[in-house]
Amino acid sequence: MGKPTRFKLILNDEKTVYFPGNMISGQLVIELDNPMEMEAIAIKFIGQAYVHWTGQQSSGGPSAIENLFYHEDIVPGKSDDNQTSLAKGHHVFPFQYKLPEPLPSSYEDLIGYIRYFVKATIVKPGMFDQNTVRAFTILDSLDLNAIPDAMRPCGGQESKQLCYLCCKSGPIEMEFHTDRSGYVPGEYILLNGTITNSSNTKVEGSSVQLIKRVTYHAMYNSKIVILEVARINGPPVPKHGSITWTNERLRIPPLPPSEINHCKIIDIVYFVQFQAHLRAFATDPRINCRITIGTIPLRNLPLYRNAGTSKIVTGPQTQHIATDIDSATDVLSTQQKSLQPPPLSYAESEDKHLFNINDEDGNEHSMGETSFKPQYTYYAWKESAFTHF
Template sequence: MVKPERFEVIFYEEKEVYAPGDEVTGHVDIAVEKEMEMKDIKIKFTGEAHVSWSEEVGDEESNYCRTQTILKQKITAHGQESPEKPNKTYLPPGGHKFPFEFRLPQNLPSTYQDSIGSVRYYVKVRIEKDFRIDDKIYRDVRVSSGLNLNDDQNMREPVAASESAALCCWCCAGAIVGEVRIDRGGYVPGEWIVANVTVTNHSASNVRQSSIELVQIVSYYADGPSTTAEESLAQEIGPVCDAGSSTDLTNVRIEIPADVPTDSVDCDILKVQYAVTVRAVPHFSSYSCSFMIT
């Protein structure tokens, strides 16, 4: 059985990250010492999202999974029938280059990976052989999608959220009111969020600690069930708030990590979102300002 001596996917432009609308161009480099019999050589460019998780319900464990095909493009690079052997072709000895060109559609979700879900893009080359093990190779393509924040006036406007909760215990009855304001509704990775928080304590109990967090919220959707995971990316600790007083966290600067995935668009099974969340102890229901990272 003839195997390739060299089998590689070469990109002409070695981009670390591609954007929707970009072209992915390159060639497949194959070298064989002897003539190789095959059906064809196919080059596929695929984008797919996948989620999978388990949940315990009583004494039983249920497994959920779902896959969404985001894009699929295919070309046959080599595969011409031989008159002597229909549906077969041959690759002569030596080196061979098969060029390819794929254009990324608009509005793609960004590349993403965690323990439950993923969004992945890749070039796959397959040398298909009759009744034999096919030769295959993969090359990942990282995509970062996003909207132009300058095109949406709402993304440039400040965002605010508030929450009020009552403490019902007779010794500390009263309400704790909180408000958080951020300077705009959309950011790009690596930027700074400027947040202002006010906690007003109408109760008879001291708020021992307040905090403001940058939270990533990922939602996963199978066929029916769904689950959500949250991760704190950054946190700033605020002061105490004595009973009957108020406290402010003014112009708190929170840096968005440069490598966070942007908000997911056009993906039915995995959504990535972000929020600035405020918590207090004794805590009321935490309240959040949601925004886009694009």
């Protein structure tokens, strides 16, 4: 009875990013060197969230599953004797499915995921089933223009008093702020801050980090994971000295939007953290300010407002920045042309891990993709565009 020489799911136009409510369509391709007996071919459309972390008990730790959608089509249909045969040669089975809405954005991590995929199964009588999987990304739109405080800078102040041999030293004082609170991946965060060291010891260094805080929920338990996703380092601060950060730029890599909506077991928030690094075994003073990472940028920014005839199109199927540069050639100044926004693109997560999407079928009876990284909204701005306006 053998197995196919080719068993593959192909998405139309090789599309990899979808929005809730989109139609997903494609073809299942099967090639056989010999006829194959089977009970049915099933094509399944699956959306699922899952979390699990290791506990100290023998049960293996908390876990949770949230089923987001499930739809199954059976082709070519069962015969009267509950068995059919697929002839030798090339076979193509088209498929399509309208994604429900709302849906949370795709996410992959070592502890949990929000995953979407098409899975085809050849059901064989009395034998192992043959499977193939094709994963894809779903993005839930988060429009920064609908967030009241997205244009407002975030930041704060912090002071730490050092003590040595029961003698108080002068304080280390910090002040820090960002240019706003709402960003999309590909933009740069403008950073301004000062560290004043009135103590009798050197501050070993300074840094700004973009922090992703993920909260996983399972079985009345929660687990918080703090991940650094971007960083820039600053100079040390001598005793009785100070340093100033002026319009330093921190690029936002491809990331899922803040606070994944429509998912009960995974939450994501982002912070920018300004930190003074002290000697070993001392607690570093730091300032945390919460920001929002969205998928649709702020229209009031000079980066987009001065972009000639460009406009932001926010419909879920056509969400991109459309630009008619040719018709504006005689109107735009050289400076305006240089501010044309980059077109919306999608970029893979910069996480170093490739995530196994074949865990349940990871054996010789599985074909197709075995690993996957989701893709996220990304505007490929150059750093030079982010000067102080």
